[in-house]
Amino acid sequence: MLHMNKNILIKVGGLLLACSIKLAWSEIISQNFNTKLTVDSTCSLEGMPDVVDVVTSLNTEVRIPLSFSIKCNFDDSITLIVDSPQAKTDGYFLVDDKGNLLPYSLVINSVIQTKQKQTVVQPNNAYQVDLVFPGTTMKNVAGKYTGVISFVINY
Amino acid sequence: MKKKLCLLASAFYMGAALAAPSGGNSAKSNTGLEALPTSNDFYLYPIQFIFDSAGKIQTVNIVNTSKLNLNAQINLKEYKQDFRNGKLVESMADILATSAVRPGVLITPVVLTNIPGAQKQIVRILATRQESDIELSYRASVKSLTPTSLSKSGTIMEIGYTVPIFVLPKNIREDYQISYVSEKNTAYLKIANTGNVHVAFSKITANNVVLKLDQSRLLAGKWEMVALPTSISKSLATNKKLVVEVTKFKLTDFSNTMIESRIITIN
Numbered sequence: 095m096l097h098m099n100k101n102i103l104i105k106v107g108g109l110l111l112a113c114s115i116k117l118a119w120s121e122i123i124s125q126n127f128n129t130k131l132t133v134d135s136t137c138s139l140e141g142m143p144d145v146v147d148v149v150t151s152l153n154t155e156v157r158i159p160l161s162f163s164i165k166c167n168f169d170d171s172i173t174l175i176v177d178s179p180q181a182k183t184d185g186y187f188l189v190d191d192k193g194n195l196l197p198y199s200l201v202i203n204s205v206i207q208t209k210q211k212q213t214v215v216q217p218n219n220a221y222q223v224d225l226v227f228p229g230t231t232m233k234n235v236a237g238k239y240t241g242v243i244s245f246v247i248n249y
Numbered sequence: 250m251k252k253k254l255c256l257l258a259s260a261f262y263m264g265a266a267l268a269a270p271s272g273g274n275s276a277k278s279n280t281g282l283e284a285l286p287t288s289n290d291f292y293l294y295p296i297q298f299i300f301d302s303a304g305k306i307q308t309v310n311i312v313n314t315s316k317l318n319l320n321a322q323i324n325l326k327e328y329k330q331d332f333r334n335g336k337l338v339e340s341m342a343d344i345l346a347t348s349a350v351r352p353g354v355l356i357t358p359v360v361l362t363n364i365p366g367a368q369k370q371i372v373r374i375l376a377t378r379q380e381s382d383i384e385l386s387y388r389a390s391v392k393s394l395t396p397t398s399l400s401k402s403g404t405i406m407e408i409g410y411t412v413p414i415f416v417l418p419k420n421i422r423e424d425y426q427i428s429y430v431s432e433k434n435t436a437y438l439k440i441a442n443t444g445n446v447h448v449a450f451s452k453i454t455a456n457n458v459v460l461k462l463d464q465s466r467l468l469a470g471k472w473e474m475v476a477l478p479t480s481i482s483k484s485l486a487t488n489k490k491l492v493v494e495v496t497k498f499k500l501t502d503f504s505n506t507m508i509e510s511r512i513i514t515i516n
Contacts, residue, residue, distance in 0.1 A: 131296075131498070131503050131504055132504050133294070133295045133504065134294055134295070135294060135295065135296050136292050136293065136294040136295075136296060137292065137296075138290065138291075138292040138314065139290075139408050140290075142406050142408060143406055144405070144406060145403040145404065145405055145406065146403060146404050146406060147403045147404065148403070148404045160406075170451055170465075171465065173339075175411075177409070214461075214465075238403075239404060240403065240404055240405075241404055241405070242404070242405045242406075242407055243404060243405070243406055243407070244392060244406075244407040244408070244409050245406065245407070245408055245409070246390070246392075246408075246409040246410065246411060247408075247409070247410050247411075248339070248410075248411050249296040249297060249410065249411065249412050249413060
């Protein structure tokens with residue numbers, strides 16, 4: 095009889111323990127996912143290539159598709175900025191081998207609004223953007239351009 | 250017992266959270282995208298800094314997730330918001346060495362060289378000045394420096410981060426106002442920060458519809474107009490009530506949010 099009671103007690107105890115574990119987990123999960131940000135909150139941008147070739151010719155639009163993902167350990171939105179290569183203050187610009195500056199307006203489709211250069215994105219999604227270099231009637235723009243294009247996560 | 254389990258679960262969660270942003274070197278990301286050869290990958294944490302007095306120091310951890318050495322540069326910029334074409338947009342003004350007013354924070358080091366792969370570098374931020382009634386707002390812009398060996402092969406794609414830095418005033422006034430505005434047959438919610446410190450919103454809903462904000466963080470004295478969806482503006486013709494629920498981060502503890510509800514009666 096005592097042995098049976100012990101078994102029942104152990105089973106009840108085990109059930110209570112399982113319940114308390116489940117309760118503790120659900121509390122932790124709800125607390126952390128509701129608060130979203132912690133001191134260890136961070137994001138990284140994945141899949142961006144190191145180098146792309148920007149080759150353009152007169153009156154021809156050049157479209158460079160880029161796929162990447164933004165991984166974060168929280169789910170609050172963040173802003174993604176594409177630094178204009180023409181922002182000379184940062185020293186970023188695209189030039190050809192003759193030193194000509196590429197006259198272009200950066201156009202990004204998909205989730206990033208046209209000509210906005212910055213947009214609010216939801217983390218943990220995959221994105222595709224096109225860097226578009228519109229054709230131009232200006233002389234001496236054809237060629238291969240070097241420089242830096244910077245994708246910035248703005249917290 | 251429950252407390253111990255909570256701590257254990259918390260530690261497990263923190264470990265998972267830290268491991269989450271793994272950089273771009275995996276063969277295939279969980280998004281289903283085939284990973285391309287990546288640019289200098291790094292990330293940093295924490296992602297915002299709030300000082301409640303001058304003389305205090307906080308640290309930024311910059312983690313190199315690539316196999317290559319990382320070189321990076323940090324620039325301190327003024328964090329501003331301006332109203333352009335009907336939208337509140339952010340701008341970052343360079344802080345020049347010739348500036349008449351010295352910045353309220355100091356960052357060191359600002360040039361990071363040869364952080365080995367899979368290693369981290371600590372950067373310190375010191376609050377040097379505090380105003381009595383105005384919050385000082387800055388952004389630290391962290392960008393990788395391109396290896397010169399790559400620069401001749403094409404156009405370099407770089408990754409950067411900017412993190413906000415605030416020095417709170419001695420006399421803190423936290424306040425914001427939400428009002429209904431109708432202009433040119435369009436219904437708006439005007440959200441105004443009437444305090445002297447920033448307000449960071451996590452989510453704002455009107456009649457249970459999530460609103461899209463131009464800026465989720467409003468600097469002191471700034472305001473924005475959020476157009477209400479047509480479904481809400483139509484319903485206001487009969488139901489003259491707008492229930493606005495605001496989820497905002499606490500000022501000095503951004504790991505916690507608070508929810509406030511406001512009911513606006515439309516005249």
